[in-house]
Amino acid sequence: TPRPFNQLPGDWRAGWLNLYRFWQEGGLHNVHHIMARKFQQFGPIYREKLGVNETVNIISPRDAATLFQAEGTLPERFRVPPWVAYRDYRNKPYGVLLKKGEAWRSDRLLLNKEVLSPQAVESFVPLLSAVGEDFVRRARAQVGQSGRERWTADFTHELFRFALESVCHVLYGERLGLLQDFVDPEAQRFIDAVTLMFHTTSPMLYLPPALLRHLNTKTWRDHVWAWDAIFSQADKCIQNVYRDLRLQRKSTTEYMGILCSLIMQDKLPLDDIRASVTEMMAGGVDTTSMTLQWAMFELARSPGVQEQLRAEVLAAKREAAGDRVKMLKTIRLLKAAIKETLRLHPVAVTLQRYTTQEVILHDYRIPPKTLVQVGLYAMGRDAEVFPKPEQFSPQRWKHFQGLSFGFGPRQCLGRRIAELEMQLFLMHILENFKIETMRAVEVGTKFDLILIPDKPIYLTLRPL
Ligand code: HEM
Ligand code: 2DC
Numbered sequence: 001t002p003r004p005f006n007q008l009p010g011d012w013r014a015g016w017l018n019l020y021r022f023w024q025e026g027g028l029h030n031v032h033h034i035m036a037r038k039f040q041q042f043g044p045i046y047r048e049k050l051g052v053n054e055t056v057n058i059i060s061p062r063d064a065a066t067l068f069q070a071e072g073t074l075p076e077r078f079r080v081p082p083w084v085a086y087r088d089y090r091n092k093p094y095g096v097l098l099k100k101g102e103a104w105r106s107d108r109l110l111l112n113k114e115v116l117s118p119q120a121v122e123s124f125v126p127l128l129s130a131v132g133e134d135f136v137r138r139a140r141a142q143v144g145q146s147g148r149e150r151w152t153a154d155f156t157h158e159l160f161r162f163a164l165e166s167v168c169h170v171l172y173g174e175r176l177g178l179l180q181d182f183v184d185p186e187a188q189r190f191i192d193a194v195t196l197m198f199h200t201t202s203p204m205l206y207l208p209p210a211l212l213r214h215l216n217t218k219t220w221r222d223h224v225w226a227w228d229a230i231f232s233q234a235d236k237c238i239q240n241v242y243r244d245l246r247l248q249r250k251s252t253t254e255y256m257g258i259l260c261s262l263i264m265q266d267k268l269p270l271d272d273i274r275a276s277v278t279e280m281m282a283g284g285v286d287t288t289s290m291t292l293q294w295a296m297f298e299l300a301r302s303p304g305v306q307e308q309l310r311a312e313v314l315a316a317k318r319e320a321a322g323d324r325v326k327m328l329k330t331i332r333l334l335k336a337a338i339k340e341t342l343r344l345h346p347v348a349v350t351l352q353r354y355t356t357q358e359v360i361l362h363d364y365r366i367p368p369k370t371l372v373q374v375g376l377y378a379m380g381r382d383a384e385v386f387p388k389p390e391q392f393s394p395q396r397w398k399h400f401q402g403l404s405f406g407f408g409p410r411q412c413l414g415r416r417i418a419e420l421e422m423q424l425f426l427m428h429i430l431e432n433f434k435i436e437t438m439r440a441v442e443v444g445t446k447f448d449l450i451l452i453p454d455k456p457i458y459l460t461l462r463p464l
Contacts, residue, residue, distance in 0.1 A: 002360045005367055010038070010046035012054065019051040019206055028202055029454075031447040032349045032377040039378050045362040051206035053078075055352075056361070056372045059382060061403075063361045064351075064374045068407045070359045074101055075410040078352040078371060080449075082201050082220070085209035086227045095275035096413060097283075110268050111276055111413060114261050121416045122325060123255040127169045128421050129324045132428040134179040135162050139433065139461050149463065154456040155296070159289035160191045166421045167284025167414075171277060172241050173250075173257030186233060193229035194285045196222060198449040205449070234278035280414055287347050288418045290452050292425055294345040295338060297457050298392045300437035305394060309334050310430045317431065328423060334430075336394035338422050342404035343380040344392065347450045350376055351406050376403060377451065433461040 011018065021027075027034055038046055039059050048055050058064060079098055087094055096108050114120050135158075142151040161178035164187060168176050176187050200223040204212055212220055241259050244250050250260060258280075262273045299306040312333050320326035350373040359366050366372060381389045386396065405412035412418070429435065437459050446454040 002363050002365045005047075005365055005370075008045065008047040008056065008364050009042040010048050010057075012047040012049040015049035015051055015054070018049055022050060029446045029448065031202075032445060032451060035349070035375045036378040036381065039375060039382075045364060052208055053206055054371065056366055056370055057350075057375055058361055058372060059375045059379050059385075060362070061379070061385060064379075064403065064407075066359055066361060067353055067355070067372050067374065070355065070357060071353050071408055071410075072356050073409065074105055075408060076100060076354045077406075077410060078373075080201060080205065081207060081209040082204040082212055082223055085204075085212045086224060088209070089213055089224065090227070090231075092231065093271050093275040095272070095277075095279040097276075097279045105409075107268060107272055107276060108409070108413070110262075110265075114258050114265075115280070115413055116416050120258075120261075121420065124170045124417060124420055125324050125328070125424070127173075127255075127257075128166055128417075129424045129428075131162065131166045131169055131179070131421075132424045134165075135425065136428050136432050138179045139429075140463065143461070143463055150460050152458060152460040155293055155459055156289070156456065157191075159292055160195075160285055161187075162425070163285050163287075163289040163292075163421070164191055164281075166288070167281060167417060168237065169257075170417055171258050171281060171284075172237050173255070173260060174237075174241070186236075189229055190233040190281075191285055193226045193233070194282050197226035197230060197282070198286060200226060201449040202447065230282050231278055234281045235274070237281070238274055238277060276413075280417075283414055284417065286450060286452070287414070288421050290450065291338070291341060291345065291347065291418075292422055293453065293457055293459075295341040295422070295426060296429070296435050296459050297437060297443065298341055298344070299337070300435045300459060301439060302392050305337065305392065306430070306435060309337055309394075309426075313427050313430045324424065324427075327427065328420070331423065331427065333394055334423060334426060335419075336397040338419065338426070339397045339402040339404065340392060340394045342402060343386065344389075345445065345451065346376045346380060346404050348376055348404075348406070349447060349451055350374055351403060353410075374403065377445075379403075429461070431464075433463055436460040436462060 022034070025034070035057065038057070044059050045063065046057050048057060058067070084098055087098065096104055096111060099107060139151055143149060161183065165176055165178040168174065176184060178187055200219050203219050204223070238259060242263065245260060245263060250256050259273070259277055262268055299309065312331055316327040316330045319330065352371055352373045355366055355368050355370045355372060357368055379385055383389050405415040443457055444454040445451050
């Protein structure tokens with residue numbers, strides 16, 4: 001018979017003491033390392049308490065499957081307290097990211113049609129491909145300027161701009177021009193605000209929302225500044241599209257973007273559209289850009305894999321006569337390379353679900369309403385799950401699905417946008433440049449709400 005909840009391994013009895021220890025150990029930026037260590041110490045399941053948050057943590061794909069099979073139709077994940085606190089403080093509506101229950105579900109189903117469905121996704125291809133081509137053009141110009149037949153840089157900010165340009169093109173059907181030499185300071189402010197928003201979230205992660213506002217610390221004030229900047233910039237973009245629609249300045253023959261489709265459908269109240277579109281605009285910057293940076297880094301360190309991918313892309317291009325939609329159907333290894341990148345460098349350190357009924361995980365009874373976390377980072381580097389985990393090997397993904405974008409009806413809303421954007425970017429880069437890096441430099445991972453490189457990554461693009 002399954003063992004009781006109270007017998008779960010882990011030091012979960014002293015929440016505040018644990019939080020203090022965690023703080024002292026520099027846990028703030030090391031959540032992923034601490035988790036990996038606890039799995040080593042306690043085995044594949046452990047219970048933990050940090051401040052007010054109690055969790056059960058699992059690492060095996062089988063347990064993850066059990067958890068997700070029991071999630072039902074209204075799955076809920078951990079609601080990031082400062083994000084909730086900001087919206088309550090400013091009286092802003094929640095988008096799908098923070099909504100619960102039926103309100104979440106009805107918004108989400110309408111959004112899925114415009115953001116995740118195969119028809120919608122096909123109309124994103126030319127929009128995202130155009131941004132990828134512009135990046136290549138910009139990179140060639142940089143190569144020319146360098147006078148050294150190559151472009152070496154820390155690409156963080158270039159990729160932030162690429163990612164914002166991409167997500168705005170599909171959301172608003174409009175270009176911001178972020179891949180030109182002159183960058184609109186407001187767009188740059190938006191990018192900086194998203195980074196600051198993530199950065200100021202992690203220190204407040206384990207405190208209750210009600211407490212946060214009353215603290216009036218610098219962290220909270222910066223967090224509010226960041227969200228204010230995010231909401232006001234998104235509002236401007238949304239108002240522009242709305243005005244163009246009213247003045248019938250938009251053509252009705254071509255695809256005009258997600259926001260236009262949502263407004264014209266007229267099924268979702270404008271406030272809810274705005275809330276979720278703002279979340280997508282903010283969610284579209286650091287996530288794909290950091291993943292692309294890691295992907296290029298891994299390809300630079302594995303020139304053999306890079307050559308294989310290039311051969312696949314060039315063959316696909318010949319066969320499809322340059323038709324990107326067709327090409328996307330045949331680049332299997334490139335898709336696997338993105339999964340493999342996210343295995344080693346996931347954006348989300350964990351996936352989480354509240355249980356709705358009792359579930360048995362690793363022979364322990366987990367009661368309803370327990371927050372269970374799948375240690376995605378730890379799983380990706382666990383030799384039992386991925387043999388030779390340190391090796392970057394896209395081939396290993398032939399037969400199974402990834403968990404990097406979450407699972408089921410609550411999985412990442414931006415998943416298809418992110419995947420397409422990254423596939424098209426890498427296609428264009430591989431067609432035009434060799435990616436290189438200084439091999440000796442080891443780069444680790446830092447938790448800044450999302451997982452990011454712990455030092456700058458220098459990459460070189462060399463025209464083929
Ligand atoms: C949720 C990962 C890019 C918007 C999530 C979740 C994960 C994730 C793990 C939680 C899923 C779950 O609980 O099952 C990623 C990764 C990305 C990425 C790895 C890129 C490499 C994006 C982009 C957008 C976006 C580009 C916006 C266009 C969202 C939203 C949610 C979400 C709105 C909440 C959905 C809901 O609660 O219904 N993402 N994401 N993400 N993501 Fe992403
Ligand atoms: C952070 O313990 C660590 O995709 C916490 O695009 C648990 C947790 C809960 C929700 C996760 C978050 C972590 C990391 C960032 C995620 C978020 C859900 C969505 C969000 C994974 C793992 C992200 C980056 C979205 C952000 C959209 C936002 C900017 C409006």
